[in-house]
Every structure is written in structure tokens, then in C-alpha cells.
Amino acid sequence: MGDAPPPPPAPLVEGGGSDGAGPDPNSHRLSPETVSVELSMGGDYYHACCGDPDPDHKPEGPQVPYIGNKEPLSALAAEFQSGSPILQEKIKLLGEQYDALRRTRGDGNCFYRSFMFSYLEHILETQDRAEVERILKNIEQCKMTLSGLGYIEFTFEDFFSMFIEELQNVLQGHETSIGPEELLERTRDQTTSDYVVMFFRFVTSGEIQRRAEFFEPFISGLTNSTVTQFCKSSVEPMGEESDHVHIIALSDALGVPIRVMYLDRSSCDTGNLSVNHHDFIPAANSSEGDAAMGLNPAEEKPYITLLYRPGHYDILYPK
């Protein structure tokens, strides 16, 4: 057992005889292009694949929980104290409408986790049973969509049940009802949280594939893949980040409007700085539920507001 592991294959220095012909294949690894390729693959790439000597002891330092505590918006201002003046100004503007935020972990699932918490918290606070009835119908529809696309129910039903269970838990008046603290606890619990994220991922994937024609132009602009490939590789797997396409699809499929505030460095020439936002309003035809409720979805103000910073979503609370 005392054998020391041998060193890795050492690059041979001398260019022995006939081998001297080609360029040194090692030299390219030092070129700037290669370095930038690695960096562009995301911070996790280097860490996960090259830098982590012992994978079983992931750095467990002070990590942001899946869903953080509610913080005053001033916390955000503090973060950008020495940052771009445009961002500082925008945060000030945000402060006119919003007074708190809740951070989420930046693990590629932040959009879904923000949505999960925000939606469940909304139901917990409003006890809007009509909304629960409505979304349950949409969920049933989503199930049928997936089955229709050839997904085996067995592979997604548990994720669906988990969300429905959470939905019922936040409704008060029965044995398993939960309060705000428990909701936070449950959305921080890995199994519950991951299962619900997977529920959203499948719903999103199903919606994109169901309306493949509509989504196709967006997707082919983003990647070189077909709609199905895109769903398999960039929607369904945990940790794959979300873009406009995902938000549109999820909002449409569940019939839930979402507002996204964009905190970026863009500004316009007129000097009037404003924080861009986009409202994702569910397409009217995306579910029969809306029509039945007699609501004109376009007039519905989103009760879910997310703060977008390039690459990340958090939850915002209006005043």
C-alpha cells in the first residue's frame, strides 16, 4: 500500500527525431484564447473540474441559502457603494417603488426558486383559493402536455406532486398547513426545493415544446439546437440558467404574470435614467382557465417581481 502515486505523464522536452515535425501541441494551452474559453464557461467550470482537490468536501463556507432572508433594499445599495454610478442611481430609483429584497443562491436555479417562493408566499398571504383552483387546472393541463409529448408520467409525477403539496400546505385550515417560517424552511430544504424546481423545469419544457413553432425563432437565435434539444439540454437539467424564453413559457403555462426589473448598466442619452422592466403576461390562449375566470390577463398586475442582475434573479418586494 505504500506505493506513492506516480507523477502525471511528464511532457517530454526533447523533440526526439521524427517527432519534431508538428508544433508543440502543449504550447496552445497557454494561449490567451484557451484561457478565455475556460472562463467563459462559467465560474463553476474551473472549480468543478480542475481546481477542487477533494470533491467530497465542497467548500461549505458561508453560502447563500437557496432562499435568503428578507433584507431592506439598502442592503443592495451598500453592495454597490463603490460600483458604477449608473447602478447606484438605478438602485435609488428602485427604492421609490420597492423596499425589500430576498436573495437566492446563484446556482443556475435562481429564477425557479425565486418564482417558487414568491408565488407560494403570495398564496400564503392572500389565501386566494380561486387562484389555487385556477393554477391546479393549469398544472393538470401541463401534465397532459408532457404525456402528449411522450414523457413517461413516472419520470415527472413526483415533481408535480411536490408542488401541489406545497400549494396545499400554504392554504390554511388543515392539519398540514404551514406558516411563513415553515415555508422558508421548506423552500430551503434541498429535496423539496429541488423537486419543485424540477416541476417548473418540466412545465417550462412542456410549454416550449407544445408551442414549438412560437418558440423556435427565439431558440435558434440563442443556440444552434432544435427546440427539443434545447429543452433537453437547457431547460430540464438542474442548474441550467433561465432566459426570457423560459420565463415566457413558465408564465404562460401556469398563467402567472411576472415582472422583472433589470438592474444593468444600460442608460439612455436623454439623461433620464430609469430602471427597465418587463412584464411577462400570460398569453390569453395559453390556458382555458383564464377565459373561464373572465379575467383579461393583460390588465392583471404581476404580483411576482424579480430583480434581474446579469446572470441572476432575486425577489423584490414592492412598498
Added chain:
Amino acid sequence: MSGKEDEFGKKYRFFKQFDTVEDFPDHHYAKNPVGKTGKGWTKRIQHDWKLLENNLPASIYVRVSENRMDLLRAVMIGPQGTPYHDGLFFFDAQFPASYPARPPVLHYQSGGLELNPNLYASGRVCLSLLGTWRGDDCENWNSAQSTMLQVLISIQALVLNEKPYFNEPGFETDAKYANGQRRSLEYNDTTFQNSCRTMLYSLRRPPQHFEDLVAGHFRERGRAILAACKYYMEGNRVGSVVPGEDDEGKELEIVNAQGPSSSDVVKPEKHEGAGRRTASFKAKMEVLFEELLMEFNVKGAHTRKFCAEKLKKSQRDAA
């Protein structure tokens, strides 16, 4: 002696490819409880078990535990024609609480040896399917399609291959250069030695529930392994077919052999494989050969030929 051999042989022949065991006290994740698991978790793992039970290729053996459904141990036999041939490679796996939203976690029982650019000395297994490697999108874990069976087959097919040196990202482009090919051959030399060391480790301390397989496998393959050691020491390429020992008669394995070819096999005097193999390869192989011979003898492999040679040599040395 022969009674013991029969017992070994019988246990080996009846060693099931897939079986459940009570318990895994020496499992890498034995002291790492999975925590609270959902309803779907159990169902999904049982589904994985079924798939494994019915579809495992002949060279992979799996044990799972009824009491700890999160744990699984697999061993794969290294494919012929590779530096891993006839080796036994053990993997301890754990299904996390949020399986199948998250992929299983795998630990390779390395004994501190790097066997492959994807199998670290620390036990880390780098595979895009496991999320421990940034791979092509379609190779990532997808809870609707990916299974444990797929993970094991991928390791065997993608990782334990003929030229593992080129598994290293960036190195694959070296393949077209003579330098790269030479480094690949050197890597194979080192890898084969590490594979031999791994054999010794398994023989001396077989992982629980695989004792009979380890004993039986090396009893059956011992002679071929020793013959390969000798053949490589004579200057032949690691992984090439040993004349008279190749039970499958795959002469085709010897392709693009730029160094020693099968024609100069006979073993006149000991020439250093085309002058480029380091002397230390042979020196180390000789030590490993002796150790393997001893262990295989204990297990009852047919090593008479080698024992006789050894005897002759020691007599010659004494004279």
C-alpha cells in the same frame, strides 16, 4: 487445494451480476446519511434497480442495500485492448435526497492512484452525466432520461478506453501529433502499472460483498495478466494482444502501432521498446509481477509456468 479451488470457482460462477445485500459498512458514503427523502425517491431507485438487474453488461457487477437504499457499489472489469484490461475497478455511489432531480454521487476507490484523467486519485469521477464535468449538453444529467445504468455504462465506455491520455480536455488535439501519441503510450504504461497496483489492493482487501468475485476473477484471469506483464516488459505496447493468451483472437487490436509491432514478439534479448520506454517501466513491472504472482498463487490461478520460470531463474542466479 483442489477442494478450495472448486469452492472459489463455484462461488465465482454463481456470483450474481445484480443483488441486494443487507448492509455496506465499508461503503465510502456509509457514514453520510442521505437525510429525509421524498416519496418518489424510493420508487425511482427501485426503478433503477430493475433496470440494472435486467440490463447490466456482463462486465459490470452491482450490489445495493435494502437498508440503505441510497448506497450502491459497482465493479467493472477493464475492457480488453485497453490499459485497464482484466483490472477490477470499484465505485461507491450514493443517491442524494433530491434524486433524480440531482444525479447520483460517485466515488472511485482509487487507493490513491490516478487511473485516468477522469478518475482522480482523490476518488473524484469526472463525468458530464454526473455534473462533475462540463460536457456537451446532451451528455448532462436529465432526470427524465438518465439512469444509474447509463452512468455505469458511460464510465466503462467513455472513461476506460484505449487511449485515456486523450480524455484530458485540450489533449485530444494532440492525437494527430507524434508527440501526443508518444505521451499517450507513456500514459498507458503508467496506467497499466496503476491498474496492477489496484489489482493488488483489491486482492489484499476486497471490498465487501465482492470477495468471491475478486478471488474468482483473478483466479481465472491471473495467468493472462501475468503473461501480459511479461509481454509488455519485453517492449510491447500496453493493451496489445498477447500471442497465445488472447482468448478472443482479436489481432485487430494492434492498429497503428508505430513502436514495437507483433512481429518482433519472440523475445530475443530484452530490447527497450523502440528505445523510448524508460528503464523504470521494466524495473517497476518486475516488482509488480512478483507481487501479482504471489497473490494469484494464493487464489489458485494457473501460474505454474511462471513459477517454474521463477524457480529456474533463482537457480541460475544462485549458480
